[in-house]
Amino acid sequence: MFTLLKNTNLYAPKALGKKDILIVGEKIVAIEDNLDAYINKNTNIWDAKGKTVTPGLIDQHIHVIGAGGKRSFSSMTPEVQLSELIACGTTTINSLLGTDGTVRDIRTLYGKVKALEQEGISTSMFCGYYGVDTPTITDSIQADMIFIDKVIGCKIAISDIRSSYPTATELLRKLNQIRNGGFIGGKKGILHVHLGDLDTKMDLLFELVQKHQFPIEHISPTHVGRTETLFNQAIEFAKLGGMIDITTAASQYIAPYKSVLYALEQGVSIENLTFSTDGHAGLTKFSDQGNAIGTKSALINKNLEETVLLVKKGNLPIEEAFKLVTSNPAKNLGLKYKGIIKVNNDADFCVFDNDLNLVDVFAKGKQMMKDGVVIVKGNFES
Known part of the structure; x- marks a missing residue:
């Protein structure tokens, strides 16, 4: 299963502008201006709609x-x-x-x-x-x-x-x-x-x-x-x-x-x-x-x-x-695959709106927060 983040305003944390990010499993496998070539029936598409994405x-x-x-x-x-x-x-x-x-x-x-x-x-x-x-x-x-x-x-x-x-x-x-x-x-x-x-x-x-x-x-x-x-x-x-x-x-x-x-x-x-x-x-x-x-x-x-x-x-x-x-x-x-959004690193992202309010979170390729609401909790949390 591929996950494709479309239309991110990407800070890796270096400012990279408008980018698409392709995730396979827990890893980032591609970052390009446009990655539509990877879209197929097995691709989960997530549209960032121009929101700011950081590690x-x-x-x-x-x-x-x-x-x-x-x-x-x-x-x-x-x-x-x-x-x-x-x-x-x-x-x-x-x-x-x-x-x-x-x-x-x-x-x-x-x-x-x-x-x-x-x-x-x-x-x-x-x-x-x-x-x-x-x-x-x-x-x-x-x-x-x-x-x-x-x-x-x-x-x-x-x-x-x-x-x-x-x-x-x-x-x-x-x-x-x-x-x-x-x-x-x-x-x-x-x-x-x-x-x-x-x-x-x-x-x-x-x-x-x-x-x-x-x-x-x-x-x-x-x-x-x-x-x-x-x-x-x-x-x-x-x-x-x-x-x-x-x-x-x-x-x-x-x-x-x-x-x-x-x-x-x-x-x-x-x-x-x-x-x-x-x-x-x-x-x-x-x-x-x-x-x-x-x-x-x-x-x-x-x-x-x-x-x-x-x-x-x-x-x-x-x-x-x-x-x-x-x-x-x-x-x-000394964390080799953390802290920077780049190919081969772990797919950990924070997504912010135009006022830098946190709205979405991904950890190791999985969405954990959606629209400001935590959607994945610990085993013993209600």
Whole structure:
């Protein structure tokens, strides 16, 4: 069965103009001005009617089995459901543990990312959590990288009172396992680094790159927009060639889209910036008087919202703004067939109307949202 998307206004994310896209199974097999030659009785024709089509969005930092627990067991956040992801155009996720590596189990995380894949989207994960004592599925980070299909890197925390205060040597030993395991497992391999608000900021990461000369592309700092001083240091990291990740649903001193605009003004390339939501992280809920009254989940639709704001309020071209949630995170994670609409890549698409409202979503060649309504839900969703 062929699926032919007709009359798309295509951003791959590069602006390509009016194009037809031919899908066979889960893959893109042709992109041309006109592909009517492939129309036959077995062709499913879907007319985009000139709507804007981008790659499906990638969320590289999301807690699909929930997180939180900062106010005892009842404050742990719930699992993410498939329909939540489709509703905001997310067709690829990379998930991880948070502060908690005890109640939240690494094998449970693996099971959830496998389940979401079976339900229709693309998934990967990191081993590790905040601590230096890395939870793994096998007996080591390197073995996870080699033998566990979904594991593409490892997470750790620095500059946070909840971290284990790792040394540069400890981080280098983890990076050694990640990189060597990636060589054998056919993965890029990255150390994904949670940044807190302590004065040490990203000092350890600069030590890894400048003193120990570790390749910067394997080091992935996140929550860089937590404070102004941290973000200014992150800008210098990006100028060295590093990829910096701006959290859209938590850990921010100004609106994330404004952080992007500021970074660009300071000379950072758009190619070195990504968005991620930290979706379903546990956030403190405050009363109107500023008192803590409970916990809420970080919203998973913020990547889409902030990207649209980059276009509408920041005046960035669509082809530049959408890099932060498509081609850039794909490059950061080493996802070979994601983030760009091109022949042989996976058929993941977001379709927008003239006002950049999301109206249709395709994941791995299957339509998941139609006319603004999610039509494919998870197994246990009503």
